[in-house]
Amino acid sequence: MRPLIHPSIEHVTVEGILHALSDPVRVAIYAQLAGSACATTCSNFLQISDRSIPKSTLSQHFKALREAGLIRSERQGVEMLNTSRCAEIEQRFPGLIVAILNAHRVQAAGKARSAKRKPAIAR
Amino acid sequence: MRPLIHPSIEHVTVEGILHALSDPVRVAIYAQLAGSACATTCSNFLQISDRSIPKSTLSQHFKALREAGLIRSERQGVEMLNTSRCAEIEQRFPGLIVAILNAHRVQAAGKARSAKRKPAIAR
DNA sequence: GCCGTAGTTCGTAAACTATGAACTATTGAA
C-alpha cells in the first residue's frame, strides 16, 4: 500500500478544491468532516445523503479530497482517521471554504423545503 | 442551431458552479467577465492566460459556464455578447462568487511572484 | 444571390470516473 499523499498548503490550488467539491458525495463528506471537531473514519460515510456508496468508490472520493488538500488522513490501527484542513486553507484562501459550505447549506435547505411541499414525488 | 439554455436561478446548483469554475480556462474567462461592466464576445478569449484556445473548445467552455448559470449569452448580430450573472448568484449563494474570485486572485498573485523569483524556468 | 465573420455541432481519440473483485494492513483471538 503506497503512502498517502498530502500536498503542502502552498501546492493546494483553487481549481483542485473546486473540482473536489463539485461532486455531491464529496461535498457532503467534506461538510460533515469540517463541521465535526473529531476525526472520522471512512466507513462512517458508506451511507450518505440517503444513498449507499460502494467502498471502493468511497476510497476514491477520500483520495480526491486528500489530494486536493482538503483533508488529512491518518491510519489509526485498522481504520483511517480523517480531519479537514479548514484552518490551513482558510489562511491561504480566506473565506473560500466558508462560502462553499454555506452555499451547500442554502441549497440543502432549499431542497428539503421543496421536498416537503410535494412529498409524493420521491427522488 | 438550437436555442441557448439559461437555467433559472433556482435551478442553479453549487456543484454546477464549482465544476464550471474548476477549470483554469473557465475561471479565467469568468473572472474577466465578472470584472467587466460591459458584455464581451467569445472571440475575445481566443487568447487567455498566455495560451490560445481553439474556438470549438472555447464554445464548449462558454456552454459550460452558461449551463451552470454563471453567465448569460445573447446573440447580437453576428456575435455573442456574454455577461456574468453575479448579482443573481450573489442573491442565491451569498459570498460564493466573491470568495472564489478572490481565491483565484490570491493564487494568480502567488504564481506571478514565484515566476518573478525564478524567471529562467518558463512554464 | 455570394462572401466573410462569429459561433455551434459532430465525430472521435484521450482522459476521467464508478464499481466489483482481488489484494494489503492491522488487530484480536485460538
Next chain:
DNA sequence: TTCAATAGTTCATAGTTTACGAACTACGGC
C-alpha cells in the same frame, strides 16, 4: 504463530466526459 475479521486500497474495465479539427449554421454586408 496462525487464522479470521475488519477497514481500506488497488486493479481491471465499462461507461462517461472532454478536447479539438472538420464541417456546419446564422447573420450582415455587398
